[in-house]
Amino acid sequence: QVYGLGKPGSPAAIAAWNIDVAPDGTGLPPGSGSVAAGQAVYAAQCAACHGAKGEGKPADALVGGLGTLATGKPVKTIGSFWPYATTVFDFIRRAMPYQAPQSLSADEVYAATAYLLHLNGIVPADAVLDATSLPQVRMPNRDGFVADARPDTASRPCLQCR
């Protein structure tokens, strides 16, 4: 049954809210940003919460942790843990900087993403990211995720007690 409520959601009408970016790059906007430009964005907008070099404090560390995931103290950052570079762009665009979400231009988000990927040793110092290059970045932990395997505990109530 169709109730006939609501109004048509034309692409133009919803454009400002349609901000998600998929791993294949769908949703990435025009524009681009370099590591160098990102360094400036990061210093101005991000360093206060994530540390001068992304080391964290007060908010999450964004750099480091490679090789720690299988240890007793995994350090999970963009570099060590995130499977898709597109997610970095998506998250910064929707949620950062924390005190002014959705305030950065597309160029600034590309740039901040490039800088953070560079700090993590994933893209070179001269990298420039855009809608074509960003989805092609292969993240170290790309294959680090597995499906839910639960139930994984097989308890049976004590038969004596029943």
Added chain:
Amino acid sequence: QVYGLGKPGSPAAIAAWNIDVAPDGTGLPPGSGSVAAGQAVYAAQCAACHGAKGEGKPADALVGGLGTLATGKPVKTIGSFWPYATTVFDFIRRAMPYQAPQSLSADEVYAATAYLLHLNGIVPADAVLDATSLPQVRMPNRDGFVADARPDTASRPCLQCR
């Protein structure tokens, strides 16, 4: 099953709370009060809310209404409606005067009760009420109450509609 919780409720321990009065007079305290004494109590403690002669405003009328119960505008007061004089004592003792409940002495409650019954033409001007005489007062509407006769509507859903 008994859980063994709480403390014994000896008559002495609960006396101050054991204030109910039954139609047979059980629970009436020692003491007494005359219509004349009641007039003074009433004027000082009650008239402000129930009217100089019990005619009501702002609070309930306490006098009058005899013969109105079977009319379109029943006036229900102590005189016309209440089945037991003991209830008058009980209610005044537990709840009146409104701004200072349980503040009257037993003598004052007997007296106020006597005065209100007198205003309603139920006891004479020289009446004195106490634990013996009060339960013997027969109220005009003593037999005015019947049992719950519900369900008294016999609706059946429209058979056509089922």
Added chain:
Amino acid sequence: ASAALGAAALPAARATGAEPALEVPAWTRTPGEPVLWHAYGQPDAHEAHVVRRTRGTAVLPGAASSLTPLQNLHGIITPTGLVFERHHAGIPQIDPAQHRLVVHGLVQRPLILSMDDLVRFPAVSRIHFLECSGNTGVEWRGAASTSIQQSHGLLSCCEWTGVRLSTILQEVGVDPAAAWVLAEGADGAAMSRSIPIAKAWEDALLVYAQNGEMLRPEHGYPLRLFLPGWEGNASIKWLRRLKLGAAPFMTREETSKYTDSLPDGKARQFTFTMEAKSVITYPAVDHRLRGRGYYEISGLAWTGQGRVKRVDVSTDGGASWREARLEGPVLDRALTRFRADWQWDGGPAVLQSRVTDETGYVQPTGRQLIAQRGLNSLYHYNAIQSWKVATDGSIANAQV
């Protein structure tokens, strides 16, 4: 007659004229309020109209009632802050550490119980409605209310937790001569009612919690009696004493007050049961329809006799009826939410609901009630309610 309510799927034409382009609102562009903004949460400021209200003003506002805004509520649980009030001498502010329950009279072991004692006994939780016997009484003499809050708002439904009264009766040991229980409050009215002992054994509860938390002051903190399916005034709040006796105590509340006058001048006494009743809460007199098309009729049904069995709705003033959907779980003496589809064609309509409970009792019309009880009963008016929809979408209270 078979009704056509909603049977024809005639959707309203979807609004044409596209929505203006969405902008990112201010509340997305900045972080919001911190966690524990309110350590104990409050409704949003836009819901400030959803509050209890009185009917007129009382000279002595301690001896008065306030009503639940049914027009704004959903589901069956009433949020405790909106549960109606009825006091006879205001809301006492009781220190729970000093509060006591005395159980005495025709018992073997009279007891004084503290709140610490009471919460130690085995507990039960039950979802039940609570309704004042005066609810909808203003409608006896004709359509009077311009809000469902005013006509039906002495009604709420909560999860109640406490001790079975039967557990306490076993603790004190009941004398075989005991037939009635006097329940008395610690408020300024020392509000008191006599309860048949069968009810005390069957399902009466001594309640200390409501919707998960301790009772609120206006609902009897720290302890109240709760009598499932019975008129609210008998569920004595601020409960301080239970006395077992051989006969009813004939308090003012069960002689002068909560009795139902008949045309012959007699009055029915001890009319405890709340008979089956239902009302459409949307669309109701408080609402206005915005144009023809689909509406879901939604309402509440309940019965003091057990479970709701079915609800029928009519949109033509009772000429035809159609069975509504009952939202589960349908619980014993709890509100039951019903729903029915309706395509409003833009013409005049009269919306009604009629409940049948599991005893086979069918909600009566006002005419049937008046034929049996006349116009002086004050209490227990449980008639079918009519809401009259005009072509401009406005809705009036009506008796048809």
Added chain:
Amino acid sequence: ASAALGAAALPAARATGAEPALEVPAWTRTPGEPVLWHAYGQPDAHEAHVVRRTRGTAVLPGAASSLTPLQNLHGIITPTGLVFERHHAGIPQIDPAQHRLVVHGLVQRPLILSMDDLVRFPAVSRIHFLECSGNTGVEWRGAASTSIQQSHGLLSCCEWTGVRLSTILQEVGVDPAAAWVLAEGADGAAMSRSIPIAKAWEDALLVYAQNGEMLRPEHGYPLRLFLPGWEGNASIKWLRRLKLGAAPFMTREETSKYTDSLPDGKARQFTFTMEAKSVITYPAVDHRLRGRGYYEISGLAWTGQGRVKRVDVSTDGGASWREARLEGPVLDRALTRFRADWQWDGGPAVLQSRVTDETGYVQPTGRQLIAQRGLNSLYHYNAIQSWKVATDGSIANAQV
């Protein structure tokens, strides 16, 4: 082994030394507060300790959580003012008249719905628990919490009212290629999760009311997604957008954040279901027993897989078990209150509860969880909880 819990009826000796003579307290000698003292009611001042609390202090208190005081609650309904919070960018204050829900992507008729539109669709009401996947996560590495509010307080249960997501999917017409739904909030985090479309069709709700009234700001006012039985973060609050796609959108919340690390360095992703869990809420670490004698053990059990089937309790640290009473109604993916009798002999005791759900799943021990998942999972810790009673009546959190 058959347990002797409560089997021997050994009542505590009733306190001797009569209660001092009762006096008529001040609150009975004067009228109380007027009706509408609070038009929207508040808890009694003596219950001011019953509030939500945080775990430590957050540097940015908009990206934090607060916890429900389970140690003070009764029954299964959580009063909305005490329902736990979890925000990623604080609580937005949304104008409901301006709020919109966009539904688009792989659909035939992309739509923009206002709140006025949404409340017009047929509604349903359901009582369901809501639990954060991080609930009890602090206990992975040993007994850490000194309050059940801290260990288990990311848990609540309410009556939710709203529109079935399936109703809206029919309204927009779903492209057969659609397999996932992105849900996005209007908060400063534009919080977003991908949901398999099967869940959207099966039982997902677009909720606007909670425990009878409109949602509170901190719970998503005016609209949230609600996914029965699934981890709370996926039930996106302040819902502004649903986009249908062929693959998961791989947001930060389902990659960086709400994934469960294993010892080999891999992480489980899309671990939505909240497996069966139970906990004794009284007596718990927050309480102290006042002397030997009867106590009713009371707790909560729940499962994201359906209904609770049975709960067993132990007072000897799991050496022997005994079936608890389940308070009805036992509802699908709702909290279920269980109760069991216990005579405390004054000796040391270790209290535990263990739930079995209708799929046959049995709540595991912490050891079983760690054997499967190691110590880095953070989320989904649903182990049996132990409370260790000392001879002085004090109670400690313990892992045995």
